[in-house]
Amino acid sequence: MKKILITGSNGFVGRNILNELLPKHKIYATVRKKFFRKRKKKDKNLSFIVFKNHSDLNVKLKKIKVDCVIHCATNYLKAHKSDDIYDLINANIIFGNIILENLNKMNVKKFINFSTVWQDFDGKENMPFNLYSATKSAFENIIRYYKNKLKKVSFYNLYIGDTYGSYDNRNKIINVIKTNINNNKFINIIYKNLYLNLLNVLDITNAIKVLLKRNIKSGNYNLTNKNFIKISKVLNILRKKYNINISLKYASNRVIKYKILKLKRLPHWKPLNSDTTDLIKFLIN
Numbered sequence: 001m002k003k004i005l006i007t008g009s010n011g012f013v014g015r016n017i018l019n020e021l022l023p024k025h026k027i028y029a030t031v032r033k034k035f036f037r038k039r040k041k042k043d044k045n046l047s048f049i050v051f052k053n054h055s056d057l058n059v060k061l062k063k064i065k066v067d068c069v070i071h072c073a074t075n076y077l078k079a080h081k082s083d084d085i086y087d088l089i090n091a092n093i094i095f096g097n098i099i100l101e102n103l104n105k106m107n108v109k110k111f112i113n114f115s116t117v118w119q120d121f122d123g124k125e126n127m128p129f130n131l132y133s134a135t136k137s138a139f140e141n142i143i144r145y146y147k148n149k150l151k152k153v154s155f156y157n158l159y160i161g162d163t164y165g166s167y168d169n170r171n172k173i174i175n176v177i178k179t180n181i182n183n184n185k186f187i188n189i190i191y192k193n194l195y196l197n198l199l200n201v202l203d204i205t206n207a208i209k210v211l212l213k214r215n216i217k218s219g220n221y222n223l224t225n226k227n228f229i230k231i232s233k234v235l236n237i238l239r240k241k242y243n244i245n246i247s248l249k250y251a252s253n254r255v256i257k258y259k260i261l262k263l264k265r266l267p268h269w270k271p272l273n274s275d276t277t278d279l280i281k282f283l284i285n
Contacts, residue, residue: 001025002212003066005049005106007099008073010035013114013160013204015167017070020205021212022046028064030057030073054098061102068110069103070208071096076170080131092135093142100146103153112211113143115157117197117224123259147218156211157220158204159263164282165201173231174198178283181244187235192250195228195257200273200282210269221266225274228257234279242284 002025008014009029018027022045030049039046049064051057075091077084096113103111118133119140120126128134140157147155164174173196180187207223210216238244 001045002068003064004028004212005030005064005066005069005099005108007069007071007095011072011074012165012168012170013163013201014070014072016165016201017072017205017208018046021208025212028066054094057095058098058102061099062105065107067108068112068212069099069106069108071099071111071113074114074136075132077132078130085131088131088135092132093139096139097142100142103146103150108153110154110156110211111143111146112156112158112208113139115140115159115220117159117161117258117260119159120261121258123261125261154216154218156216156218158207158223158266159220159261160199160204160223161197161225161260163199163201163204164279168201174279174283177231177235181238181246181283184245187246188249188251189231189235190251191256192232192253193255193257194231195255196231197224197228197258197260198274198279199223199225199271200278202273203271206272207266207269210266214268216267220263222260222263223266223269224260225271227275229276229279234276234283237276237280238283242280244284 004021004025005028006014006018007030009018010031018029021027022043027046028049033050033052036048036050049060051060073091073095075088077088080088116133116136118129119137121129126137128137143155168175177187204223235246235248239246
């Protein structure tokens with residue numbers, strides 16, 4: 001049994017990782033006090049680090065010892081307004097920096113961070129798509145500083161693209177389609193030729209298991225699918241094969257298929273769930 005600190009355990013990816021690891025590991029989960037809700041079912045392997053502010057978090061982190069940190073916490077905004085800048089930097093840079101500063105005190109051996117393919121938009125290195133992805137790139141530079149400073153800690157940046165799966169409350173395209181199907185609502189897709197590189201969150205949790213189990217060299221690793229999925233094709237299958245009543249409207253025939261920067265795939269890992277069949281199964285269940 002390993003001792004693991006998870007940030008962002010209330011979010012989509014973090015919650016799935018927590019639920020997957022909890023039976024076999026001791027989990028510490030950071031939660032801001034204003035977002036903390038007691039779980040109906042208590043688990044002896046789960047402890048919450050509830051903090052008011054960064055100073056409070058700093059004090060509480062010094063009191064625990066963990067083998068690994070899985071940093072899922074993030075503030076995602078596709079497009080920002082001026083009022084969003086502080087919260088983006090606070091959540092995506094400062095919060096993670098406090099975790100990094102305490103790695104030595106917590107006796108951490110592995111630090112796992114989630115990056116995004118949007119940091120290298122359309123396959124161009126260091127070309128962030130938006131301010132959100134720019135803050136993720138800035139945080140990677142900070143990680144690089146601690147990697148040089150803390151030689152006994154292994155650091156991993158896992159690059160992911162679009163995701164789907166259980167506990168997803170985000171207002172992103174796959175979740176919107178699923179909600180509209182369940183409610184028999186009209187679906188308005190802007191681009192008929194929209195291709196997405198999708199990953200079931202179960203494949204992400206499998207990657208975490210690989211990193212916990214094996215001694216893999218520090219580095220940036222790709223957690224993406226080899227194949228892109230055409231969204232209009234999925235919707236047509238739902239209509240024709242499963243007789244689901246879907247009203248569609250396309251505003252453009254423009255092809256949207258972004259390139260992904262070529263990075264080494266995480267060793268001993270490959271996606272097992274993330275294909276068109278799996279996506280359709282998720283959408284109709």
